[in-house]
Amino acid sequence: MEVFDAAELWSRERIAETQLTRLKATLAQSRKCSFYRERLDEAGIGPDSIRSLDDLRRIPFTTKQDLRSQYPTGLLCVPPSEIVRMHCSSGTTGTPVAICHTQNDINAWADLMARCMHMVGVRREDVFQNMSGYGLFTGGLGIHFGAERLGCMTIPAGPGNSRRQIKLAKDFRTTVAHILPSYALILGEHLRNMGEDPRDFPLRIALVGAEPYTEEFRKRIEELFDMKAYNSYGLSEMNGPGVGFECLEQNGLHIWEDAYIPEIVDPDTGEPVPDGEVGELVMTSLCRQGMPILRYRTRDLTRFLPGPCVCGRAHRRMDRILGRADDMFIIKGVNVYPMQIEQVIMTFKEVGQSYLILLENDGIGDVMRVQVEIRDEYFVEDMRALQSLQKVIAQRLRDEILVTPRVELVESNSLPRTEGKAVRVQDLRAKK
Amino acid sequence: MEVFDAAELWSRERIAETQLTRLKATLAQSRKCSFYRERLDEAGIGPDSIRSLDDLRRIPFTTKQDLRSQYPTGLLCVPPSEIVRMHCSSGTTGTPVAICHTQNDINAWADLMARCMHMVGVRREDVFQNMSGYGLFTGGLGIHFGAERLGCMTIPAGPGNSRRQIKLAKDFRTTVAHILPSYALILGEHLRNMGEDPRDFPLRIALVGAEPYTEEFRKRIEELFDMKAYNSYGLSEMNGPGVGFECLEQNGLHIWEDAYIPEIVDPDTGEPVPDGEVGELVMTSLCRQGMPILRYRTRDLTRFLPGPCVCGRAHRRMDRILGRADDMFIIKGVNVYPMQIEQVIMTFKEVGQSYLILLENDGIGDVMRVQVEIRDEYFVEDMRALQSLQKVIAQRLRDEILVTPRVELVESNSLPRTEGKAVRVQDLRAKK
Structure with missing residues (x-):
């Protein structure tokens, strides 16, 4: 198996070992902001309290409300001059959530994103068209940096404007696109209206995320373009895209456990649910210096897929997002x-x-x-x-x-x- | 004088020497595409024809029409797999112009842009808000990469949405913005309508370009925000922003002559005009591997400002753009x-x-x-x-x-x- 970096093939033991080391470092880093220092002190968690990964459960959850309460820079754990990027939610429905990144954070994020793309067969010879919005939304710059890191010819097309998307993809023989599933159908319709068969389109791989869609919907867009569509999972609180990604098996999304600790808990009690049962995804960042986040309640509903993946990667798989606790x-x-x-x-x-x-x-x-x-x-x-x-x-x-x-x-x-x-x-x- | 890199302080002799070396290398590189190879052969210019910078004038001009005729990848001088980014014009008024960059090209561009910002006092401690559109337009990603290279906290705000721009700038204490001059006035009006004095706004430096405006207009926005506004010049054919930039003297834009050879010619005859006289700017890229461009007719009208700059930099200065040959x-x-x-x-x-x-x-x-x-x-x-x-x-x-x-x-x-x-x-x- 050709892999992007060594961590992709780590054994469970190596992953667990690294998680423990990095969790300790992340806890130490998080104490550099008063919010986490006070919260950890209240919970009786000192610098040496974490002895095993099971101790993670002693750490209090972080909620979206917590992140909002610390807007804009309350969670900063490095001097402000170390920050090179800020992403934030639109804040149209209240105080925004802002995440600040150091250069190392940005590089680590690009590496994870490149690893995702490499896993499904994207190579530097590919032409990649990013149909995502840029700016504060992480889907644009996040995947852009990953694609350039991999060395693809990256076309920062941005969203919408089907006529131009089609022209660019034809002229540059775009083989890989980052696209919303619903927009893939719109593009297909557009091509048919032009009297063309979308299967003749050069696209061979679509990276899809950002909106929930079903397995049937995936098959439909795969057939429409004669391509493979791989699900991507990410959230701006954990950088953005690059958190979890399907491998060639298309059977669950590997979460990069060298960079994150995922948990799935009962949304009401906060207690872990057994593997295979649906619950709320909770995420801890392990590599972030600017703004580490501990046990973040994502509100996304999913489940761990039990058992190892046929592909051989030991990073645990989650099911596609089955809904949002808030969309219900x-x-x-x-x-x-x-x-x-x-x-x-x-x-x-x-x-x-x-x-x-x-x-x-x-x-x-x-x-x-x-x-x-x-x-x-x-x-x-x-x-x-x-x-x-x-x-x-x-x-x-x-x-x-x-x-x-x-x-x-x-x-x-x-x-x-x-x-x-x-x-x-x-x-x-x-x-x- | 604190500078971003050594080339910023090179003497005229060192600049000229480097230009000659790089021009020869650029000519050799450009011959890797058939368009330039044939055109240079027709003009009788072989691999060893360039002995001095004066020989530049023997090289035929490249026009926008030439670039269009080679769309999408006719001017590529590296294997396609070496390309990591493509930018192109919208093509709404005809065939677009596409420029493809290698990783080295992107890095060199970011360095030049960082040099521009550093020259006017932007430092890693600054918070930089990029109010430019991202995507295929070079103003967004070009300045973004420069600002991150410099280490500023970069807020990829994108264009428009004055309410959000103001909220972000206040919340993160934005000290530097990339902004259209006309939009600076709109933002100022917006603040006044909110009952606030734009002079209390944290902004201290504005990078302005992309649309022509007068010295009087600059003074007006500088007074409005109690800030300094520095003119930026760039065009996507020469990467984008980062080609020329004002120093603290605000008396003409230094063109980075280690990376470009500028000429000013009579738009009708193509003959050089004396220093100080208005003509069409012609540009040759010196550091670009993916798509070097020789003697590009920019259609922008300006003049060289005679004499050395008080700041001590030897890179020649051009006047602000006095119009476009096409806007007339x-x-x-x-x-x-x-x-x-x-x-x-x-x-x-x-x-x-x-x-x-x-x-x-x-x-x-x-x-x-x-x-x-x-x-x-x-x-x-x-x-x-x-x-x-x-x-x-x-x-x-x-x-x-x-x-x-x-x-x-x-x-x-x-x-x-x-x-x-x-x-x-x-x-x-x-x-x-």
């Missing part, structure tokens, strides 16, 4: 994740490219409507067939989420399209 | 550059922040209207005073451009604002 909506007293609905409807061959969940109140109670685009070739069938399909989808959804939605079949391309993150849920119920 | 418009048979008009009107204390040149045809002939914003405190004066001001401005414009325009005084903030490059000329004449 409650209807008729039941917790529902949009991903559950997508997983059901995308198993139907008649279903097209888009769907929309509408939450309404009809005066008596809450109603969930699910609008589903149907492919042209099926939409022309007789009324009876469509009504029957509608009924079957509603039943299957009921089996999954325990609530019966009103399913509406609509023509393909009739639901609103966005070039950014797809909007899957519209909650039109009056706020109480 | 013809009215009543006279060649006019928008910059000439700005230079006149901005000398009037009554004139506000914006102006607009309208070219129309009234059925008899071409008419030039100049709409000029007047500051609130003067707009309330009596009609006679305003009419008199209008007349004086028209006369002064006539003296400068030899055509009498219709001057219209308008209220402040009444002309359209853009957050990008200011639009100064609207040509409403029917195309023939």
Whole structure:
């Protein structure tokens, strides 16, 4: 197996050994800001309290609210002059979260990202088109630096503008793209409208992340372009992209455990759940100097995939993100994740490219409507067939989420399209 | 004098010696693509033809049309796998121009940009907010890499969104910004509307480029924020920003002659003009491996400033860009550059922040209207005073451009604002 760096092939023992060493160093580093020093002191954790990886659980969680309370630079653990980059969330819904990086942090991040790309076969001979927004959002600069580190010809195309994306990809024979799954479909449609077959497009690998999508959706975009799509996981609190990535097996995302300690806990109790059970991902950075973060509650729901990966890498795998604790909506007293609905409807061959969940109140109670685009070739069938399909989808959804939605079949391309993150849920119920 | 690298202080002799060595190497490198090999052979220039810098003039010019004809990779002088970055123009008005960089090219570019910023006093302790668009446009990534190279805390804010720009700058105590001059005024207005004095803003240095503006305009934004504004010159064909930059003297832009050979030629004949005379800037890259470019006709009009700079650097200075050969418009048979008009009107204390040149045809002939914003405190004066001001401005414009325009005084903030490059000329004449 050709690997980007030695750590990619470390054994479990070597990983665990390194984690312990780096966790101790990270704890020492984190004490350089008063927030962590006070919090660790309160928890009775001194510089020498961590003797084994099990001691990690004695460290208090860090929440998004904690990060907000320390905005802008409360969590800085180096002199400000050591910082070379700041990324932050938009802060449109409150105080932003800002993460500051030293040059070493930026280099380590680029190395991890390059390792992800190398793992799925991206090489310096590839032409890489980054269709992500740049600026404060980490998906742009994060993957850009990784691709340049790997030595790919990197085209900083930015998001949207399908006509230009297609022109650039054709002119430079782009083989690898960083793209939103929903945007991959839009690009494919665009090519077909131009009378071209997306399978003739030079793309062979897509790096996809940032928005949740199902296995069925992945197969669809893979077939559309005759390419492989690999899932990427990252969050700005842990740098951005480069935290977890699928290998060629496409069976779970390896989390780089030389750089992070992942845990999965019950979102209510904070207690660890057994391997294979769904819970909230909790992450500790191990290599960050500027702003180390301990046991961060990501709000992302996933599970560890038990057992070793066929690829031979010992870095543990997590399942794709199964939802966000915050994306969950409650209807008729039941917790529902949009991903559950997508997983059901995308198993139907008649279903097209888009769907929309509408939450309404009809005066008596809450109603969930699910609008589903149907492919042209099926939409022309007789009324009876469509009504029957509608009924079957509603039943299957009921089996999954325990609530019966009103399913509406609509023509393909009739639901609103966005070039950014797809909007899957519209909650039109009056706020109480 | 504290300098970023030794080349900053090289003597004329050392510069000339290095230029000759690097020109020879660049010629050899450029022959690796068939375009230059054939063109040089046609001109009778072999591998050993360049004996002195004077021989440069024997090399044929390269035009934008040449670059377009070689799009996308005709000018590549290294194997494609050596390329790590591509930047290109938008191509909205025709075939784009694409420039491909090796890792060495990117590093050398970042070093030059860091040298520019260091020259005007930017240090690693500074917080740098990049208000430029990222992506394919070189102003974003180019200055970003330079700022990180210098070690500044770099905030990749991107363009627009004044509310967020202000919040970031206040929260992180931004001391240095890369900003369009017209946008600096918009930010200042925004702060005033918030009831704040822009002079209390932490900004101490602005790097400004990308759009032409006058000395009067510079003084205005410097006073507005109580800061220093330094002019930057660059073009994507020569990497992007980092080609020329003002020193603390603010008296012309030093062109880094260890990395480029600048010439100024008569735009019609292509013959060199004497120092001090205005002509078209022609540039040869000396350090670029991926795509060296020989004697590029920039279409930018400027002049060499004669004599040495007080700062002691021997790198020759060019005047700020006095216009683009392509921005010129013809009215009543006279060649006019928008910059000439700005230079006149901005000398009037009554004139506000914006102006607009309208070219129309009234059925008899071409008419030039100049709409000029007047500051609130003067707009309330009596009609006679305003009419008199209008007349004086028209006369002064006539003296400068030899055509009498219709001057219209308008209220402040009444002309359209853009957050990008200011639009100064609207040509409403029917195309023939």
